[in-house]
Amino acid sequence: MNLENFLIVSAIVFAIGLYGSLANRNAIVVLMSIELMLNAVNLAAVAFSRYVVPASVTSLPSDANLEAAKSAVQNLFVGHVFSIMVIAVAAAEIAIGLAIVIAIYRSNSSVDVTHLAEMKK
Amino acid sequence: MLFGSIESGLFVKIVFWALAFSMIFSAFAVVHIKNVFRASLCLIITFVCMAGMFILLRAEFLAAVQVLIYIGAISVLIIFAILMTQDLENSSSYNSFRIPAILIATIFAITAIFVFLNTQWQMLSNPENISSPVSQAINIVFSDTIPWIAELLIHKFVIAFEVAGVLLLAAVLGAFVVLRRDREERELN
Numbered sequence: 001m002n003l004e005n006f007l008i009v010s011a012i013v014f015a016i017g018l019y020g021s022l023a024n025r026n027a028i029v030v031l032m033s034i035e036l037m038l039n040a041v042n043l044a045a046v047a048f049s050r051y052v053v054p055a056s057v058t059s060l061p062s063d064a065n066l067e068a069a070k071s072a073v074q075n076l077f078v079g080h081v082f083s084i085m086v087i088a089v090a091a092a093e094i095a096i097g098l099a100i101v102i103a104i105y106r107s108n109s110s111v112d113v114t115h116l117a118e119m120k121k
Numbered sequence: 122m123l124f125g126s127i128e129s130g131l132f133v134k135i136v137f138w139a140l141a142f143s144m145i146f147s148a149f150a151v152v153h154i155k156n157v158f159r160a161s162l163c164l165i166i167t168f169v170c171m172a173g174m175f176i177l178l179r180a181e182f183l184a185a186v187q188v189l190i191y192i193g194a195i196s197v198l199i200i201f202a203i204l205m206t207q208d209l210e211n212s213s214s215y216n217s218f219r220i221p222a223i224l225i226a227t228i229f230a231i232t233a234i235f236v237f238l239n240t241q242w243q244m245l246s247n248p249e250n251i252s253s254p255v256s257q258a259i260n261i262v263f264s265d266t267i268p269w270i271a272e273l274l275i276h277k278f279v280i281a282f283e284v285a286g287v288l289l290l291a292a293v294l295g296a297f298v299v300l301r302r303d304r305e306e307r308e309l310n
Contacts, residue, residue: 001137001177003244007237009141009174013148013167015230020152022222023215028157028202032164035195036148039171042183050178053243053251062252069258076245076262077270081278083183084270087190088285092292094195098202099296105206114216 006047014040027104027111031097038090042083049079137177144170155214157203165196182267 013036020033054075060068105111147166154160168191175184245251251259262269274282 001133003242004237005137005141006174006178008234009144011230011233011237012145014233015226016145016148016152018229019222019226022225023219024152025214025216026157028199028206029152029160032151032160032199035164035191036151036167039168039191042187043171043174046175046178046180046183050180051242051245053245053247057251057255058243060252060255064252064254066254066258066261069252069254070262073255073258073262074269074273076259077266077273080180080183080266080270081273081281083180084186084274085278085281085285087186088289091190091195092288094198095292095296096299098198099299101202102205103299111206 003047003051006051007044010040010044010047013037013043025112025114027101027113027116028098030113031094031101034097035090035094038086038093042086045079045082045086047079049076049082054078133177136173140170140173140177144174158200161196161199161203164199165192168192168196179263179266182270 017033017036017040020036021030024030024033054072056072056075060072064072101111104116108115144167147163147170150163151160151167154163168187171191172184172187175181175187245259
């Protein structure tokens with residue numbers, strides 16, 4: 001499989017998430033769409049780190065020893081680390097978001113985002 | 122062959138396309154289905170397909186993290202929130218921004234795909250980019266990825282790692298505060 005296949009799938013899932021987060025009335029569906037977008041970004045980051053050469057590898061001299069090569073190749077996993085950070089942020093975001101949604105539901109007895117013109121009645 | 126010839130085999134292609142189509146289909150179902158509970162189940166299918174994609178990309182650790190955090194924690198949270206906010210049937214309908222949203226999403230997808238297809242990436246599979254110690258190192262590193270991710274996370278990105286911990290703590294406390302202040306106000310009323 002090529003890099004482009006994964007990137008196109010990621011772009012389509014991101015676009016679907018964008019559409020859902022803009023066009024839905026239900027706040028929980030909006031949060032789920034944001035999760036879709038974050039997940040698509042994760043897929044793109046991991047695909048890049050799997051297929052694209054980091055600059056530390058291309059600038060490596062051809063007679064470098066194995067240890068230097070290993071520490072250069074380690075930068076292939078930067079995309080994985082970015083994904084882990086995105087997952088942590090997504091977990092925090094969904095916890096706060098759902099808490100806010102439930103608080104809104106308690107005060108408004110509705111989770112329709114089009115009716116939320118004010119934060120406090 | 123750098124990563125072994127299995128990666129370009131027919132089986133991998135079939136798995137990729139099956140995962141891609143089921144992921145796009147279920148992602149569309151998430152935003153389109155009227156019943157929010159079913160939409161959340163479709164979201165779980167999307168997450169499972171994403172974990173499969175991670176395995177195809179040789180990110181086994183991330184696939185495990187995906188299953189644990191997204192399917193194990195986030196989906197359960199979402200389902201709890203859905204069950205706490207009632208009217209399951211017909212509770213997810215489109216607002217008046219539907220047509221502009223379709224336009225924006227389509228334009229974004231077309232632009233992104235155009236950019237992806239017309240960029241010259243520095244590919245790892247290109248033999249010009251790889252010297253012999255590097256290919257040796259890649260084979261060593263990819264035989265066991267987790268120690269390398271851990272070392273990167275603890276050495277190079279240690280500040281981001283610590284800040285992520287603080288962020289999660291703040292999120293937990295914030296969720297408590299948001300829900301507790303609400304309860305106190307209700308008791309006052």
